Amino acid sequence: MTQSTSDPVAGASPERGRCRGVVAVGALVLFLLAMLAVVAGLTFSVMVTGSSMEPTLQQGDRLELDLLNRHAIERFDLVEALQPGPDDEGGGRPIVKRVIGLPGDRVAIVGDPVAPQVLIKPAGQDDVFRVENPAWPPRVGAGTESCCTPEGAVVRGGAQAWATVPESSYWVLGDNWGASTDSRIFGWVPREDIQARLWFRILPVSRFGTVDNDVRLVPVPDPPPVAGGA
Structure with a gap:
């Protein structure tokens, strides 16, 4: 018998x-x-062009767009916005800046050529605060001017004055103080021109992750004299 x-x-x-x-x-x-x-x-996502946000952001950095929270902006957020103004002056082009002034805030810049102070009276308050941004001091550059006109821009050859950020608008500045075209030039940024909030860097891979934000408000117990403004 054969066994299978x-x-x-x-x-x-x-x-x-x-x-x-x-x-x-x-x-x-x-x-x-x-x-x-x-x-x-x-x-x-958006790719950073230019040097206006150095050293926080570098040329070629790519950041993820937070579109859902573009109208839930908080102070010191990084945003992509459309630059206000005529097309032949850069109006309508995408820009990346830091939000400094919120609707209802009163803002001013004391134009000290060595150490200019960005001052804020938060909406509904009389207390004065100074914006402390570690990126600014080494990048002040030349030509520091006082601020602000009723439109939120610098006062050419004039004295500093408070200006009130209109409802549904923001006041934005670059971290690279001496090389940034920002609200000092074009004034308030309307809410509808905020395209996205930016907080996460996806490129370069070596700096992948959340963008550091160490900007803060510091109380000024004895603020410099600033005109009443708008």
Whole structure:
């Protein structure tokens, strides 16, 4: 009587084939999801151009756009906005700046050529605060002027004065004080021109992650004299 035998290797082949198929499909799905994440990240992001936000942001940095919270802006947030003003003066172009003044705030700049002070009276308050941004002191540059006109811009050859940020508007400045075209030039930024909030850097990979924000308000118990303004 001949005893039949089975080939264990041959018997396992269909099962191995199915496992390999599952692994291959899983790898393909993961690859497609990764590619989708990359495409989405690049699509819903902005690349920094210019030097107006150095050293916080560098030329070529790419930041993810927070579109859902673009109208829930808080003080010192980084935002992408459309520059106000005529097209031939840069109006309508995307810019990346830091929000300093919120609606209802009173703002001024005491134009000390060595250490200018950005002053804030938060909406509904009479207390004066100084904006402490560690990026500003080494980047003040030349030509520091006082502020503000009723539109939130610098006072050419004039004295500093308080100006009130209108409702549904913001006052924005660059971290690179001496090389930034910001509200000192074009004034208030309307709420509807805020395109996105920025807080997460996706490129370069070496600096991937949340953008540091160490800007703060410091009480000024004995503020410098500033005219009443608007």
